[in-house]
Amino acid sequence: MCGIVAYVGTKQCQNLLLEGLKRLEYRGYDSAGIATLENGRIRVVKTVGRVANLEDKLEEVGGVTGTMGMCHTRWATHGGVTTPNAHPHTDDKSGICLIHNGIIENYASLKTLLEEKGHRFVSQTDTEVLAMLIGELYEGDLEAAVQAALREVTGAYGIVVMCEKEPGVLVAARKGSPLMVGVGDGEHLVASDGSALISHTSRAFALEDYQVVKLTAEGFRTSTIHNVPVTPKVQQLEIELESIELGGYSHFMQKEIFEQPKSLRNTFRGRFVVEEGRVILGGLADHAKDLTKARRVVMLGQGTALHAAMIGRYLMEDLAKVPAVAEFASEFRYRNPIIEEGTVAIAVSQSGETADTLAALSEAQDRGALALGVINVVGSTMARQTDAGVYLRVGPEIGVASTKAFVGQVAVLSMIAMWMGRRRYMGASECGDLLRALEQIPSHIERILATDAQIRRVTEKYVDRENWLFLGRGYNYPTALEGALKLKEISYIHAEGMPAAEMKHGPIALINEGMPAVFIANKGRQYEKVMSNIQEVRARGGHVIAVATEGDESIRNYAEDVLFVPDIPEALSPMTTIVPLQLMAYHAAVLRGHDVDKPRNLAKSVTVE
Numbered sequence: 001m002c003g004i005v006a007y008v009g010t011k012q013c014q015n016l017l018l019e020g021l022k023r024l025e026y027r028g029y030d031s032a033g034i035a036t037l038e039n040g041r042i043r044v045v046k047t048v049g050r051v052a053n054l055e056d057k058l059e060e061v062g063g064v065t066g067t068m069g070m071c072h073t074r075w076a077t078h079g080g081v082t083t084p085n086a087h088p089h090t091d092d093k094s095g096i097c098l099i100h101n102g103i104i105e106n107y108a109s110l111k112t113l114l115e116e117k118g119h120r121f122v123s124q125t126d127t128e129v130l131a132m133l134i135g136e137l138y139e140g141d142l143e144a145a146v147q148a149a150l151r152e153v154t155g156a157y158g159i160v161v162m163c164e165k166e167p168g169v170l171v172a173a174r175k176g177s178p179l180m181v182g183v184g185d186g187e188h189l190v191a192s193d194g195s196a197l198i199s200h201t202s203r204a205f206a207l208e209d210y211q212v213v214k215l216t217a218e219g220f221r222t223s224t225i226h227n228v229p230v231t232p233k234v235q236q237l238e239i240e241l242e243s244i245e246l247g248g249y250s251h252f253m254q255k256e257i258f259e260q261p262k263s264l265r266n267t268f269r270g271r272f273v274v275e276e277g278r279v280i281l282g283g284l285a286d287h288a289k290d291l292t293k294a295r296r297v298v299m300l301g302q303g304t305a306l307h308a309a310m311i312g313r314y315l316m317e318d319l320a321k322v323p324a325v326a327e328f329a330s331e332f333r334y335r336n337p338i339i340e341e342g343t344v345a346i347a348v349s350q351s352g353e354t355a356d357t358l359a360a361l362s363e364a365q366d367r368g369a370l371a372l373g374v375i376n377v378v379g380s381t382m383a384r385q386t387d388a389g390v391y392l393r394v395g396p397e398i399g400v401a402s403t404k405a406f407v408g409q410v411a412v413l414s415m416i417a418m419w420m421g422r423r424r425y426m427g428a429s430e431c432g433d434l435l436r437a438l439e440q441i442p443s444h445i446e447r448i449l450a451t452d453a454q455i456r457r458v459t460e461k462y463v464d465r466e467n468w469l470f471l472g473r474g475y476n477y478p479t480a481l482e483g484a485l486k487l488k489e490i491s492y493i494h495a496e497g498m499p500a501a502e503m504k505h506g507p508i509a510l511i512n513e514g515m516p517a518v519f520i521a522n523k524g525r526q527y528e529k530v531m532s533n534i535q536e537v538r539a540r541g542g543h544v545i546a547v548a549t550e551g552d553e554s555i556r557n558y559a560e561d562v563l564f565v566p567d568i569p570e571a572l573s574p575m576t577t578i579v580p581l582q583l584m585a586y587h588a589a590v591l592r593g594h595d596v597d598k599p600r601n602l603a604k605s606v607t608v609e
């Protein structure tokens with residue numbers, strides 16, 4: 001949830017730290033801070049607001065100097081958004097300085113103990129408790145003090161620590177919150193995400209849970225919190241700079257919406273042969289037998305990923321003919337879920353770091369499920385925890401509102417369902433027909449994107465309305481949920497998504513004159529039923545915006561506005577019907593003057609419960 005960047009080397013580090021922090025700002029952005037070791041003393045500058053506010057403050061105070069330092073952008077958990085609560089936190093007595101991502105769950109009892117020993121706290125954060133604890137245990141060896149402190153701690157952490165008494169030494173550690181270590185030439189870096197490292201080095205390794213790394217300019221030593229040495233696997237980071245830059249677009253969300261044809265082609269590349277009706281998913285090959293015999297599929301996710309999983313449920317039932325459910329990971333992990341033999345759990349996640357999804361996956365694995373991942377970030381915690389999986393390959397997603405990852409998730413789930421279906425019931429020609437349609441989707445999305453100006457005009461008509469409905473049935477019921485989520489998270493308009501048939505069981509009472517109701521009304525099994533639901537809304541004064549199939553001119557008689565999408569098989573349609581909804585949400589946020597890529601109260605990756 002928070003962005004972490006730290007550096008030790010020979011260069012003046014203020015600007016390179018800030019540059020890295022800007023790349024991570026999507027992870028959290030309510031306050032920011034920096035600390036360097038300046039002439040043997042730790043110097044901290046911090047402020048509420050964005051990295052830009054920190055830059056202003058640094059200019060006011062004449063900047064910080066030093067060749068070792070750390071910086072942080074925060075998404076508040078414990079303690080409000082105030083400057084004292086911003087990171088870094090220090091223990092002045094020992095000269096310890098620390099930044100942290102995660103939650104120290106036993107911070108209250110540790111704080112009481114530390115107060116009894118005379119420590120005085122200036123913030124309400126759990127992080128300051130950890131800084132003081134390390135200070136309390138410090139006896140001239142920072143690495144040992146960090147290890148000892150972490151043995152006392154419960155909760156999640158990705159931390160970087162330095163100490164005035166050990167110039168040129170940074171110590172980082174991780175449990176639950178991701179940290180990457182960048183290995184440079186005469187310099188080392190730590191960041192919560194590889195995108196902050198890539199302009200300095202492409203050689204990096206991920207810290208594992210309960211691991212600690214001690215870094216100097218010249219080298220590093222990795223161990224566990226019990227001081228058992230470990231040898232990390234240094235790998236090449238495969239991030240292209242252009243994929244994390246705006247490249248002419250106004251916002252990352254806009255760029256990522258428009259990137260969908262290209263990202264989807266990447267998702268598909270080499271993964272099926274249309275003429276043979278064959279799906280090739282190398283990541284599943286080792287478990288082909290178990291998957292063919294699967295008796296039940298449980299898909300787990302949160303937010304947008306859950307909506308993709310809900311579509312996955314229809315795909316599994318229709319194409320693989322296997323009973324399937326999709327669940328909030330946060331609910332699943334605390335139920336007493338029954339996992340029978342033959343259960344396959346699929347974690348759906350862009351980041352591969354969502355705390356609830358990770359925990360739910362572990363729960364399913366502990367109960368005997370085979371664990372698959374449908375994940376974007378290569379090498380993420382979840383990707384490493386699963387038994388098998390299929391990467392999305394949509395490239396880094398920076399916009400907090402997930403767009404291209406959703407389409408990638410639905411695409412991968414459809415390929416997995418076809419892959420399983422072919423091994424169970426589906427014939428080559430049936431599969432080939434579907435694959436032919438799948439292959440065309442990037443071009444269809446291009447056609448929808450070409451109608452962007454019309455979508456903006458329609459959005460303008462309704463942008464001042466405070467309550468919207470999104471309604472769909474079957475495959476496009478989850479699309480309705482996703483459309484509503486997109487609108488609310490970036491434009492702060494109240495939006496409800498639901499199955500269209502549910503309206504008359506209560507929510508129809510909400511309809512009043514001029515209320516926008518977006519119907520996903522493409523051709524499909526329940527088209528006529530959706531038409532009836534549209535009539536019900538119109539009869540009560542609602543204004544209908546229909547997402548409809550090209551050629552369906554008659555729908556103009558039932559809707560104030562129509563946004564057309566190409567005619568494709570219903571099972572694949574959410575990959576196209578979502579696109580106008582993404583663009584509507586984007587335009588609504590821009591028209592209302594909101595910061596599209598950094599919506600209030602949100603962060604890209606939710607690594608706390």
Ligand code: M6R
Pocket residue numbers: 301302303304305306348349350351352353354357400401402403485489604605606
């Ligand atoms: O990284 P994940 O896909 O696991 O994230 C899950 C949700 O937090 C995420 O989809 C969230 O709902 C997005 N902000 C939606 O746009």
